[in-house]
Amino acid sequence: MQNYVFIIDVNKQPLNPIRPKRARTLLMRGKAAVIRMYPFTLILKTVVENPVLRPVELKIDPGSKVTGLALVQDGEVVWGANLEHRGAEIKSDLESRSAVRKSRRNRKTRYRKARFLNRKRTQMWLPPSLMHRVLTIETWVKRLCRYVPVTGIVMELVRFDTQALQNPEITGQEYQQGKLFGYEVKEYLLAKWGRNCVYCGKQDVPLQVEHIHPKSNGGSDRISNLTITCVRCNQKKGSKSIEDFLKKKPDLLRQIKVVRLAPLKDAAAVNSTRWKLYQSLKKISGLNIATSTGGRTKYNRIKNGFDKDHWIDACCVGESGLGVILKTKQAMMIKSTGVGSGRQMTRTNKFGFPCAKPKQRYQHGWKTGDIARFIDGTTTGRIVVQSASRLEIRINKQRIGGQLNKFSKLHSMDGYNYAF
Template structure:
């Protein structure tokens, strides 16, 4: 499938007539705009005839499914992987900032009261997902004349998931009802007994321990457990191991993300595009099962678009959102002699940057690691290893890195 823009840069209907495309490029009547997906722009005036194209969007916390279809044919399908490292990175930045301030301004009073948030403020991790949804939809509009957008949103009743029998006023009575704080609740829940030694240490001092670090796991009750002082200290020093039965409870992070971002995303989308509508997951599931389709993000998006039986050419684009910059100067681990190793690599190594798209031995891949000697770690976009050490002279640059990487895949 070759995507076509008119002389003014507006999208036209794509074509599968590759011979005509070659003739247009050879006769200088068209030029290449993008290589993936392959897009050309006509250099002469043409008709602007288009058909009705529906774009289905399967929104999510980790993946986005996209499918642009007519009644009979699939014109574009994509599976987009979103970033999920922002919470961890922000926690690391907060930890470094507080350590640095504690060294220099130990006695300064806290200044949290003068931080005001604007209306409609979203946490950075949620805002990034909303922006990524809008970005991938905008990029589809750049190559196809989309007529309407149908978005699937999800609504999760987390209290109902935890307790299927809940109803009425019990929604207002959380599991911590009647307790002063989380610590008091966790101690009561565990019977004021160490969950590691079950009281064998005879240590009466009890601590509340994070199963996953607070850095990423937070202070949710299902991430906390009661340990005595002896077991708690021994665990952090490395000579006490917790029983294998101690695991964090079910995490509802993804459900919370989707619940927060769905209306922010939908309302922003309506501001940008005229014809936007909603659908729900149970409708998508019913459509997919009735038509005997497999479960996948882009197939769900095809069902959302309203044309589940549209014929695909077997090409699906896999996209991945990556971070733009890394501003942390030093690593947290201090080497011998009090030396801090730099966390930032050179901007370019032998003319190549991280996540540049290159060709090696006829295979398209991405640079996932670089060495100052010019040896590159090549992988596919999903992390599949191609070669861990290839000399830069053996590589051909295809495309400089972007914050949204894209790779073509054929689905059988």
């Protein structure tokens, strides 16, 4: 089952998404044309007067590395996608640029006054690697609203279901220990420890939350003291200390001690950007924005019997995520790549010295990263501009090149890679 196809009329008014079979019929009869390849969108050659539009919910499951997107219409998931961010790459590029600039200034400037004292940041400032997540999601929300009649947005925002609506008088520890208690903790531990038993390595078996330092000996419930084990290993370890339990496996013991103290970068990234994303979407969309908890998302997914995936989690966000029907199982994979380094005049080696000629700019309209089809009709991929008259498609180690007239453009480079 494929994603539904987006369709707009000649006035670019978004209409109800249609099935792929219906889209092929419109193309064969000449009633529509392709206006965009990713996501696949058709434009009708006529105006649709007073269309009957069914409400569509855009559901978002924000993540530090991958964000899930889903469109739900009348309880049916008609489109899904995984949006992969490049925050780590941005951080690495900024550190590299800083090192190159520092090296250049040391070579060319004997003394330079410090500038950090006269720089001011806004109140809700975020580092570029974190702000990138907000801007990327914002871009795709605007894009989907342009092609689909979206009437509301539901996003995962808060961490716990406090049950305040069910029992306003609830207090203390019971305030966070209800029907959804433990879902966020276990889901994070599954991702952190690779979804297998840390002691025996078994996969696809029921896993339990286990205290590394036994609770009976004073161990806490902090996330750094929890891990994931199978039932057999959990019972076998019992109240033993991890040093006694793994005294015959020193390498595994050393590895567990390293992983348990790993910083919560992913959780910190999501917590830092979630309110910024909420405020941003509230400004740009003009739509009703509802929020939900991560515990509710996992609860809905388990009750629906769905497999774990980011776009599947997006389908299950909110109260309406319980009982949804998947009309598609082929989610689109969107990877953020950036649009190149337009301000960089030339490439540098690992020491920061120029190692290539200045970049050439051509007037033929092609850019490195455009998706094109070769004249043989079977080779499709991203092109690399070789010169003012030659292009090349590179697939692994295979290179297929030719003159400009041997290529037909399918999709202009927009800073993303697409796959299914």
